Amino acid sequence: MRIFLAGHKGMVGSAILRQLQAKGDAEVITATRTALDLTNQAAVQAFMRKHQPDQVILAAAKVGGIMANNTYPATFIAENLMIATNVIQAAHATGVQQLLQLGSSCIYPRDAAQPITEDALLTGPLEPTNEPYAIAKIAAIKLCESYNRQHGRDYRSIMPTNLYGPGDNFHPQNAHVLPALIGRFHEAAQNGADHVTLWGTGTPRREFLHVDDMAAAALFVMGLSPAVYKSHTMPMQSHINVGTGEDIAIKELATLIAETVGFTGKIICDTSKPDGTPRKLLDVSTLTQLGWSAKIDLHAGIAATYDWFRAQQSTGQSLRAS
Secondary structure: OEEEEEOOOOHHHHHHHHHHHHHOOOEEEOOOOOOOOOOOHHHHHHHHHHHOOOEEEEOOOOOOOHHHHHHOHHHHHHHHHHHHHHHHHHHHHOOOOEEEEEOOHHHOOOOOOOOEOHHHOOOOOOOHHHHHHHHHHHHHHHHHHHHHHHHOOEEEEEEEOEEEOOOOOOOOOOOOHHHHHHHHHHHHHHHOOOEEEEEOOOOOEEOEEEHHHHHHHHHHHHHOOHHHHHHHOOOOOOEEEEOOOOOEEHHHHHHHHHHHHOOOOEEEEEOOOOOOOOEEOEOOHHHHHHOOOOOOOHHHHHHHHHHHHHHHHHOOOOOOOO
16 A cells, blocks of 8 residues: 655644554655645646555645734635645546545634534635635535545545644744644743733633544544445535544633643733634544544643653754744
């Protein structure tokens, strides 16, 4: 089995790579950004023709938090549309029958009923702060569905909740909320700051999944037989939610992170800044029925992530992607 793993240097891709290497039953094909620009259609097609993978896992994407999505909307929609289109189309053109693409829970409407089921897709307006990114991810789902319908492919999609863990981006503005808070609280503790300010009211609730659990879920879904996968997904839909089934308020999350890093100052909420979606909790019953559930507790996961963060700092590694 030859598997092309696109995005193997990212947080999710590197976690999947670790688990594929641990299993040792497949040849994993990878390429760095300098070796293969996934936004270049001709380059992706040439790469696929050369390496002829049996399966493709699409874990590559341009990602970021609320501020990054607000600041660079054109970049987020354009790059993610190009990546998805190029990889999925090239996979089909070179005869790849099975593909798994990783999406995001932001595909769902801002005011979707909680917990969010897979059939909530396209039932209402999206959260404005990340709409361009969400539209690109919805397009990727529809690409997979369309190749399945028209060409009989077995292209699957999984929609993870908010992810965190080793390899994350800890940039204070461009990162997602959990790693951004780890970085900010660590810096505040180191500098003896008396407070840390959060965006928004601190009341929105979010669900968090450790990236190692995400990687395990991806390989689990990839390993399902076509008959079993189709029997648990809705007609004409190809995606499955991946999460823990539990959420936490942002203020509670901040308190937990502060305790983990040893910050003893005040936590202040800047209510002039946007909250984003009020609540986002995925219904993970489909994946549970298939036989998989998350195993890494949030407290333990944050502690392990902070340990990794400090270890990287001690070696001088950059933890702030642009």
